[in-house]
Amino acid sequence: MSSWVLIFFYLFIGLLFRKLDFLPEKTSSALNKVIINLCLPALIINQMSGFDFQADHFFALFIHWALLGLLCLIVLSLSKIFNLDKKTTGCFLLLVPLGNTSFLGYPMVESFFGQRYLVYGIIYDQLGSFLALSIYAPLVLNFYSPKKDIRNMGLFKKIVFFPPFLALVFSLLFGHYLSHPSVEGLLNPFSKGIIPLAMISVGLQLDHRLRKHKGLLFLGLFLKMVMAPFLAFAITLSFGHLDPLKKVAIFQSGMPPMITAALLAFEDDLNGELALSLMSWGVLLSFVTLPIIYFFLK
DSSP states (O other), X not given: OHHHHHHHHHHHHHHHHHHHTOSOTTHXXXXXXXXXXXXXXXXXXXXXXXXXXXXXXXXXXXXXHHHHHHHHHHHHHHHHHTTOOHHHXXXXXXXXXXXXXXXXXXXXXXXXXXXXXXXXXXXXXXXXIIHHHHHHHHHHHHHHOTTOOGGGGHHHHGGGGOHHHHHHHHHHHHHHHHTSHHHHHHHHHHHTTHHHHHHHHHHHHOOOOOXXXXXXHHHHHHIIIIIHHHHHHHHHHTTSXXXXXXXXXXXXXXXXBXXXXXXXXXXXXXXXXXXXXXXXXHHHHHHHHHHHHHHHHO
16 A cells, blocks of 8 residues: 555645645646646556457446436435525536546556556546546536536537547557557656656645535535445446456546536536535545445455
């Protein structure tokens, strides 16, 4: 678990830099661009090149989208029961189904399951979370956001140009060439940068202060980090025994709310304060909940 300790250490560095106001305000944005455009593609190419993609691997995709549908139904039902306003409902529809399966998910999967099974986490993230961010999120934003700006649909157009997704496609199509030792050696240093850079970036963006919405905060985190992995576990068991792919998919389903989804909710006035609180407290609590999920999956 030494890598797990390192993850927490890098997160602490980010939190410390934020507290001391040690770095420029837009440092996290710059780090995110480096991660998205360089580190994630390098990691995906190194992990997915030469990977024998089989029909069984689509189960990770199935789990994500089945879970998304169930969580949407639960959120809409609870919205009526508790008479939630439209902004809060939209916030939950974004942050409950969409998890932090790349920035936090990749380091955590590698830490708990080992680098060998990171490919399963990538499949869940790229074919699940990323596609949902590109297709599902714009629909939520356009229906629930008071801004009603068609620009949100631009996310859908960006799907084919998203560097990690392009890296996945190239890996699957040209994996034989990309798996060459010289290519791996070139990309290795960049792929290893994802853990320190991603966790420092997350630390810089965290806002752990509780102002209000404590009940809604508890509800959202319960749905995302307890109910979601429980439902994923139940769905998986209905299809037979737990193999490594299914275990990683369940583990990924328990990730805290996605940072990008929180920022989208904030920018489009979908109860932005609640969204940022869900994201921040979710990351902090994941250091407790994810080890518990892994323990039950062993």
